[in-house]
Amino acid sequence: MIKFGPGNLRIPKFEKPVYVVAGGLTDFRKKYPEKNSSELCTEALRMAVEENDLKVDPEYVRRRVNWCVYSQFADHFGDQLLAAAKIHDYLGFDPLGNIEVKTGGATGGSAVLAAAQAVASGYADCVPVVGWERMDEVSTKVGNSYIASAACKDFESELGWMYAAYYALMAQRYQYENNVPQETLAKIACKNHEYARHSPYSQNPGKYSVQDILDNDVVSDPLSFLECCVMSVGAAVLILADEKTAYELTDHPMKLSAICGGTHTLRTADRRHMPILLLPNETEETYKDYFTGRRHEWPGFSSFLASRMAAYLAYNMAGIKDPVEDFDLLETHDAFTISDIQTYEDIGLRPYGRGREFIESGDAFMEGRLPTNPSGGLIGSMHAVGATGIFQLVEVLWQMQGNWDKFHADPERWSRYGKKKPDDFRSLQVPGVKRACAISHAGTGSHVTCAIMEKP
Amino acid sequence: MAIELNGTTAEILGEDPLVIKNRKDWYHIHSYGGWGKFFQGLLEKKLLATRCTNSACGENRLWLPPRCECPDCWHEMAWVEAPTVGTIFTHSVVLYPGAPFRASTPCPLISVEIEGVCTKLMSYLKEGKPEMGMPIKAVFNTEKPTNTILDLAWVPA
Known part of the structure; x- marks a missing residue:
């Protein structure tokens, strides 16, 4: 049993407030051979600095940056270790310091956390967080096994090489304990496929009924293909700053x-x-x-x-x-x-x-x-x-x-x-x-x- | 002396953009380290778990998968034979596994609840249809072992 000691549940605090200044995306696709990862990251960064109504020109933002955080889940997929060094170079941020963060599916959140810590501590005052993944160099079946390499390779990965199966085990137990019908789960899938129809960035939009989701091919019971996340190629950029810098760059930062x-x-x-x-x-x-x-x-x-x-x-x-x-x-x-x-x-x-x-x-x-x-x-x-x-x-x-x-x-x-x-x-x-x-x-x-x- | 290429090529899959096919073909040499005893135990039809040796530790149940050190107190663990009977805590039949999966499909995955064990080992049901709470017993693949966790499976008890 996990027992918390007095220090374990300390509430974190920022020494300085942290602001979000701008964001940029590429669209997301199952396969994206038209652009390499550096091009995708540059495209997302350019959207952040060019299309967010900033008060300064993109070149000024470049000269304000003093630390960068990179976010990529799996070196396996991109087949390029130290990819952040390459992206950092192609984005033109050398010789500024950077760090690459990896915490599986939460890599993006953890990268923003790392950037926020830098701003909150005063270590930096303008930090782009650049995230991407290139999941199209291998087949879907190999891709699933790469993702399952993020399960325990000694005692679990061999059992299916497929994360949907590990979630399906939880689904069966959750539904058994809490009496949740499959229709309820299907409603979540319908909602998110539907909302994706209204986004130009989305990879898997669709108008589905609950019955469509229930009738869809099952990956590992009870989860069907349409109840599982997509495997994508694309990039996203978020720029964090301290209060003074944030208002220098935009009139509409969020905290x-x-x-x-x-x-x-x-x-x-x-x-x-x-x-x-x-x-x-x-x-x-x-x-x-x-x-x-x-x-x-x-x-x-x-x-x-x-x-x-x-x-x-x-x-x-x-x-x-x-x-x-x-x-x-x-x-x-x-x-x-x-x-x-x-x-x-x-x-x-x-x-x-x-x-x-x-x-x-x-x-x-x-x-x-x-x-x-x-x-x-x-x-x-x-x-x-x-x-x-x-x-x-x-x-x-x-x-x-x-x-x-x-x-x-x-x-x-x-x-x-x-x-x-x-x-x-x-x-x-x-x-x-x-x-x-x-x-x-x-x-x-x-x-x-x-x-x-x-x-x- | 002129440098010569070794004759292998990266096949072209598309011209615009230029897309090539890079071959990967090698082995990883993986050590189970201190957990090796567990896998060697499977060859002797034994389910080997570990228990914390610190009498002051709050966790005196067995760990399966085994651990070499106790996460609660950092003391060494001792190896103990675990019961080879249990019940199904949860299950799912895998229809579309990832590429390196070594078993046939559909394959029922199970999480196994064993008395006196504080964890729920993931495994698979070799025969029968899985149901919640179903009594099961361990079977061991010793004929042509994979030397992986797949050498342990379960059948209805």
Whole structure:
């Protein structure tokens, strides 16, 4: 059992406030031979400095930068170790210092965390975070085995070489313990494929009914292909700065009021029972009847301690009392429908065992109390792993600045990627977002970050 | 003396953009280190787990997968034979595995709950249809071992 000592749950703090200045993306594709990784990163950086209404010209931004953070999940995929050195060179940032961050699927979130730490400490005052992944050099089956290399290679990877299978094991147990029908999971997939239809950046948009999702080919039961994230090529860039620099560059920076990380064992198998770590909107009373029926342990196979830990720290750091009330927008790491519903509970949108209500009540939809993944998420839009956590925060930034339409609705932007804006396009701008949250997640919950952005 | 190429080529798959096919063909020499005993145990039809040797440690149950040191107190662990019967804690049938998978599909993966063990070992069901709570017993692939975790499997008890 994990027992916390007095230092373990210290709430992190920034010595200086951290701001988000600008963001940029490429589109995301299953295969992207037209551009190499350096070109993709440059394209995302140029969008950040050229299209975010900055008060200064791109060359000035280049001269303001004093530290860079790079975010790429797997050297296997790009077949290039020290790729960050190459990207850094091609972006023209030599000889400034840089660091490359790797924490699996949460690499993007962790990279933003590392950049925030640099700004908050005063080590740097203007830091681009550059993330990418190139997952098209190998077949999908080989790609799945590369990803499964991020499971325990001695005791687990050989059992399927496929992450969807490891999530399927959790799905079966979660559904058994909490009586969640497959239709509820399918609704998450429908929502995110649908939202992806309105994004020119998205790789896997689609109009599907719940029945379409249920009838889809199963990868590892109960998860079907349409309930699993895509494998993508693409890049994302987010620029962080301290307060003075942020307002020098833009009139509309957003404040990164918290970004915190948690972890748990790489193998789900090793997650022993412990008392539930309570969020500000929960008490002992919330869980007095939890360990009944088929539920005997926490976090076990049904919950992510890493997500709970990240949310615990970030909520306390940013003063969040009730996430559904306090947030106006949420981006989750919907790698699989099951992990999304588990995350709803870990981050306190519903108590443990009742995550289904967040989707079934309509809360998670555009019209609901907390619109979730209007970006299309990992199921609908992209999962170019190193770029993913950054992509989420770029979308959050644009939403908070009221710029969602600017970056999604212009037909020119669709034609830029060889696409046609759909005739039934609709704006997914969430009105008046004051505070938003983004969750970046690795493995079967090995690393998770929770970021909170708010209007200054 | 002129330098000569060794005759291998990177095949061209596309002209615009130029796309080539790079061959990768080699082995990784992997040591199981202190965990090797577990895999050697499978060849003797034994399920070897470890237990913390520190009497003051709060965790006295078995670890499976084994660990050489206790994560709770950093003390050494001792090897112990674990029961070869358990129950299915969760399961999923894999239909589309990753490329290097060595077993046939559909393949039922299972997580195994064993009395006295604090973890839930991931494995597979060699025969039968998996169900929650189903009693199972270990079987060992000693005829033509893969020398991987696949040498352990389970069948209905």
